[in-house]
Amino acid sequence: MSTFTDQNGKTTSSRVAVVAAGLISPLGSGLNDNREALAEAKDCVTEVERFRVDHCRCKTAGQVPEKYLPAVNGRSRDRIHRASRMMIGALDQALAQDRQFKPEVAVIGTTSGGMSFGEDYYRALHRHGDLRPSPAWIANYPPQKPVIEALQKFQLDIASQVIANACASGTNAIGHAFECIRSGRYERVLTGGYDAISELVFVGFDSLQASTPEKCRPFDRQRTGMVLGEGAAILALENLERARARGANVLAEITGYGISTDNHHLTQPNPSGVGPRAAMSQALRSANIEPAAVDYINAHGTATIFNDAAEGKAIAELFGRKVPVSSTKSMMGHSLGAAGAIEAVFCILALQQQLLPPNIHHRSSDEDVDLNIVANAARSAKIDIALSNSFGFGGTNASIVIERYRE
Amino acid sequence: MSVCIAGLGWATPLGSGVPEVWTRLLAGEEAAVAQISDIVSDVSYPAFRVPESALSNLPRHPRLRRASAISRFAAAAGLAALEQARSTIGKIDMQRVALIFAISNGGVIYTKRFYHDIVATGAQSASPLLFPETVFNAPASHLAAIVGSEGASYTLVGDGAVGILAVKMAEDLLASDALDYCLVVGAEEADWLLCDAYHRWRMARPTPPIEPFHSSAKGMILSEGAGAILIGRSGQVKIEQTHAGGNYAGRRQARELVGRVVKELATPDLQLAVASANGTFVDSLEASAFSQFVPDATIYTVKPALGESVGASAVWQIIVAAEALRTQQLPPLLHVGAEVKRDAAKLQSALVSSCGLNQQVAGMRLSI
Numbered sequence: 086m087s088t089f090t091d092q093n094g095k096t097t098s099s100r101v102a103v104v105a106a107g108l109i110s111p112l113g114s115g116l117n118d119n120r121e122a123l124a125e126a127k128d129c130v131t132e133v134e135r136f137r138v139d140h141c142r143c144k145t146a147g148q149v150p151e152k153y154l155p156a157v158n159g160r161s162r163d164r165i166h167r168a169s170r171m172m173i174g175a176l177d178q179a180l181a182q183d184r185q186f187k188p189e190v191a192v193i194g195t196t197s198g199g200m201s202f203g204e205d206y207y208r209a210l211h212r213h214g215d216l217r218p219s220p221a222w223i224a225n226y227p228p229q230k231p232v233i234e235a236l237q238k239f240q241l242d243i244a245s246q247v248i249a250n251a252c253a254s255g256t257n258a259i260g261h262a263f264e265c266i267r268s269g270r271y272e273r274v275l276t277g278g279y280d281a282i283s284e285l286v287f288v289g290f291d292s293l294q295a296s297t298p299e300k301c302r303p304f305d306r307q308r309t310g311m312v313l314g315e316g317a318a319i320l321a322l323e324n325l326e327r328a329r330a331r332g333a334n335v336l337a338e339i340t341g342y343g344i345s346t347d348n349h350h351l352t353q354p355n356p357s358g359v360g361p362r363a364a365m366s367q368a369l370r371s372a373n374i375e376p377a378a379v380d381y382i383n384a385h386g387t388a389t390i391f392n393d394a395a396e397g398k399a400i401a402e403l404f405g406r407k408v409p410v411s412s413t414k415s416m417m418g419h420s421l422g423a424a425g426a427i428e429a430v431f432c433i434l435a436l437q438q439q440l441l442p443p444n445i446h447h448r449s450s451d452e453d454v455d456l457n458i459v460a461n462a463a464r465s466a467k468i469d470i471a472l473s474n475s476f477g478f479g480g481t482n483a484s485i486v487i488e489r490y491r492e
Numbered sequence: 493m494s495v496c497i498a499g500l501g502w503a504t505p506l507g508s509g510v511p512e513v514w515t516r517l518l519a520g521e522e523a524a525v526a527q528i529s530d531i532v533s534d535v536s537y538p539a540f541r542v543p544e545s546a547l548s549n550l551p552r553h554p555r556l557r558r559a560s561a562i563s564r565f566a567a568a569a570g571l572a573a574l575e576q577a578r579s580t581i582g583k584i585d586m587q588r589v590a591l592i593f594a595i596s597n598g599g600v601i602y603t604k605r606f607y608h609d610i611v612a613t614g615a616q617s618a619s620p621l622l623f624p625e626t627v628f629n630a631p632a633s634h635l636a637a638i639v640g641s642e643g644a645s646y647t648l649v650g651d652g653a654v655g656i657l658a659v660k661m662a663e664d665l666l667a668s669d670a671l672d673y674c675l676v677v678g679a680e681e682a683d684w685l686l687c688d689a690y691h692r693w694r695m696a697r698p699t700p701p702i703e704p705f706h707s708s709a710k711g712m713i714l715s716e717g718a719g720a721i722l723i724g725r726s727g728q729v730k731i732e733q734t735h736a737g738g739n740y741a742g743r744r745q746a747r748e749l750v751g752r753v754v755k756e757l758a759t760p761d762l763q764l765a766v767a768s769a770n771g772t773f774v775d776s777l778e779a780s781a782f783s784q785f786v787p788d789a790t791i792y793t794v795k796p797a798l799g800e801s802v803g804a805s806a807v808w809q810i811i812v813a814a815e816a817l818r819t820q821q822l823p824p825l826l827h828v829g830a831e832v833k834r835d836a837a838k839l840q841s842a843l844v845s846s847c848g849l850n851q852q853v854a855g856m857r858l859s860i
Contacts, residue, residue: 207608244660244737
């Protein structure tokens with residue numbers, strides 16, 4: 086376990102509590118909706134409607150219905166991106182749970198910000214169309230914008246660090262926020278991740294043949310690829326002692342974080358699983374626990390041939406085949422920069438409900454990925470410690486350990 | 493715990509390597525602009541481009557064969573910073589170095605080309621070779637592969653202030669005994685699309701030069717390149733304080749925020765303020781804050797000479813401040829529109845102020 090030095094040079098290792106969480110995903114808006122959807126093993130992947138997919142192999146995604154998003158009035162409608170609305174909705178939920186939470190900084194993950202505004206702008210340029218709205222598209226396209234928009238909506242006058250580590254962004258954001266508090270340099274950090282589906286990214290994964298025209302079947306012998314998703318999740322992290330002192334409701338503790346870089350290839354993991362294994366091992370050391378202590382793994386589990394093989398190998402080598410594993414991406418798709426944050430909240434719900442989230446569409450186990458998959462239905466289990474994985478393009482790997490809070 | 497600058501690297505339109513660029517800046521040189529055009533329009537725009545000669549020292553690494561311009565700039569600057577540091581501190585264990593990238597628009601050239609194919613001929617034409625290079629953390633991934641780093645790597649995205657937020661992250665990461673250094677790399681590439689966007693947004697001007705601190709803001713000219721800073725626990729230039737600032741909603745709030753950051757970083761002995769002034773609304777905000785809170789400081793901005801490199805710009809400012817402290821020299825302030833204080837006394841402490849065009853403000857103070 087690393088040791089940390091605070092600003093006064095003292096060695097420190099503070100415990101880190103999650104005191105509030107907000108979540109908008111294709112499964113629902115808020116913790117209750119998402120909890121129920123996980124318990125019911127809902128499939129929330131639907132036909133893509135927001136742009137043309139007729140030339141793509143994959144035609145589906147996990148999409149957040151309009152009804153889950155906070156309303157925007159007429160003049161703001163063209164300016165406020167869907168991603169901003171997801172962030173505002175998730176932050177609203179989190180702050181409603183803990184009105185006293187006053188963060189010092191926001192650390193948020195994303196991959197593509199308000200990308201569809203950039204697409205609108207380029208399409209208008211290309212067809213020599215109406216460019217009058219372009220200043221609004223340009224000003225509201227950058228990835229920091231939805232974060233700033235959400236912070237300002239709730240008068241949170243704090244700096245924001247926006248991490249774009251591809252599909253690991255959300256877990257990296259939570260992990261860095263955790264270390265900021267553990268080191269004693271901060272007491273309260275707002276963290277999480279967001280992403281909204283865009284045509285460019287959808288077509289990008291399709292061009293790589295990473296996305297599937299079929300169902301998303303993580304860790305299945307007949308898996309054929311991922312489907313995209315979208316959403317936002319916010320977690321309010323606080324020094325546990327401070328949280329207890331003010332009587333905050335502690336949802337869970339973050340106890341470990343691991344990050345590694347796999348230099349094998351820009352988009353493909355090393356088949357040996359060395360990158361995921363390094364991140365998970367580091368997270369366990371950071372949490373000061375043995376692999377056998379982990380009761381549930383929320384896998385990255387994109388259902389691509391290469392990811393699941395590398396991740397499955399790393400999990401099997403490190404944990405054996407006893408620990409229950411599921412990829413909730415089977416239910417709502419891969420929400421990229423939001424995925425790690427959404428899946429961290431799913432782990433908290435699993436710890437609270439003592440219910441293992443399901444890995445749906447599972448038909449047959451892959452002999453090369455020999456894991457204890459929570460197949461097709463949620464299962465009751467004793468869960469004290471969960472580990473959540475996120476791996477991304479660029480070879481970035483991140484894992485966090487989340488524990489049930491006990492006095 | 494204090495952190496210091498252990499190495500610097502630069503890839504700019506005025507050349508590469510800190511000694512070369514610094515010498516040229518001291519001589520009063522400014523980079524030449526090139527006109528950029530695109531198939532979607534008859535309009536062309538000026539931009540400061542990095543000459544190919546500035547990248548001649550890049551290694552022949554497979555990762556750089558098809559890499560975007562931004563990745564090549566970042567590699568050039570990052571490798572130069574490590575080389576400079578090794579010349580004084582010897583071997584660096586790359587497994588104990590975190591990479592932190594500061595980026596604003598990312599690999600926009602490949603992103604535009606990829607999306608153009610979708611728009612022009614349909615999704616079936618989209619290139620699987622281009623898409624991975626459009627991802628924000630592609631430059632960090634390439635540099636990690638080149639230097640063999642398998643540890644922590646973060647790409648931060650934001651506006652012109654993102655470089656200082658990256659330094660703040662480095663400070664936070666160095667609280668852990670698992671790391672010896674953080675390599676902060678700010679990088680950006682220029683493209684016609686960005687020039688067009690900044691023009692439509694009324695932030696860019698149609699012809700050079702950038703005229704800082706003019707009574708009327710005439711706009712900036714986009715630039716490209718990278719800067720790198722190896723941050724560790726010892727070094728000649730010390731990072732005294734980093735202020736992560738905040739986000740502004742409008743000009744009035746921006747003025748208050750810039751003022752607050754400068755005020756909280758100001759010390760009585762501060763002799764130099766390296767501004768982000770670039771010929772836009774930013775200039776008057778900084779001029780006002782400097783006159784109020786650091787009235788005796790010499791003011792400098794490098795943007796008339798090198799252009800507005802957005803994600804790389806704050807790192808370039810830090811390099812300027814560090815070199816000014818180290819060499820006790822300051823380049824001439826070009827095309828300045830107003831009288832600003834220029835009598836550089838002995839430089840011991842410098843402030844870097846960054847107000848981005850898209851709502852972020854941050855700052856830091858260095859000393860020697």
